[in-house]
Amino acid sequence: MDRQKALEILNKYVKNDFYIKHSKAVEAIMGKLAEKLDKENIELWKIAGLLHDLDEETADWQNDMSIHGPVSIDILKKENFGNQTLYNAILAHNPKNGYKAKTKIEYALLAADPMSGFITAIAKGYPDHKVKSVKVSSILKRFKETRYAKGASRPYMMQIIKTGIELEDFAQIALEALCEIDEELGL
Numbered sequence: 001m002d003r004q005k006a007l008e009i010l011n012k013y014v015k016n017d018f019y020i021k022h023s024k025a026v027e028a029i030m031g032k033l034a035e036k037l038d039k040e041n042i043e044l045w046k047i048a049g050l051l052h053d054l055d056e057e058t059a060d061w062q063n064d065m066s067i068h069g070p071v072s073i074d075i076l077k078k079e080n081f082g083n084q085t086l087y088n089a090i091l092a093h094n095p096k097n098g099y100k101a102k103t104k105i106e107y108a109l110l111a112a113d114p115m116s117g118f119i120t121a122i123a124k125g126y127p128d129h130k131v132k133s134v135k136v137s138s139i140l141k142r143f144k145e146t147r148y149a150k151g152a153s154r155p156y157m158m159q160i161i162k163t164g165i166e167l168e169d170f171a172q173i174a175l176e177a178l179c180e181i182d183e184e185l186g187l
């Protein structure tokens with residue numbers, strides 16, 4: 001699967017810079033997770049992260065959350081891109097469309113999506129706004145504060161355990177991933 005083609009599709013359908021950055025953040029986390037969980041398919045895992053919110057500006061998900069995911073698959077099929085593993089991972093990141101995660105890549109994407117936003121929220125709370133200032137211990141502490149960044153689903157993040165990775169290691173992996181592309185993310 002071709003990352004350059006995936007990026008072209010993303011840029012064609014998603015114009016908001018916030019979502020482009022979010023997509024790249026989730027891509028980075030998925031790449032690091034794949035290094036531990038599925039070394040032969042790192043590119044596929046990264047592309048799943050990059051394209052998971054592809055229908056963000058196309059689907060009217062504000063009125064019907066069940067279409068977030070299926071519309072992305074429609075777009076990808078129209079663009080003649082991807083395979084069933086990619087489609088299932090994208091579907092799994094939004095349980096509200098009815099598809100339930102059952103493979104490692106699916107659990108990983110379900111967990112990586114809120115974790116990217118969670119770490120970003122913590123970084124933005126610091127005076128320097130830098131992701132490099134965030135510590136794993138801070139992520140774990142904030143994780144337990146249910147009212148902090150409550151849009152970042154703790155139950156979804158906890159699904160990482162189903163891949164065999166503990167929450168603390170996941171926080172470390174995700175933090176490292178975001179630090180590697182901090183300038184691109186503006187963090």
Ligand SMILES: [Fe+2]
Pocket residue numbers: 022026052053113
């Ligand atoms: Fe997302």
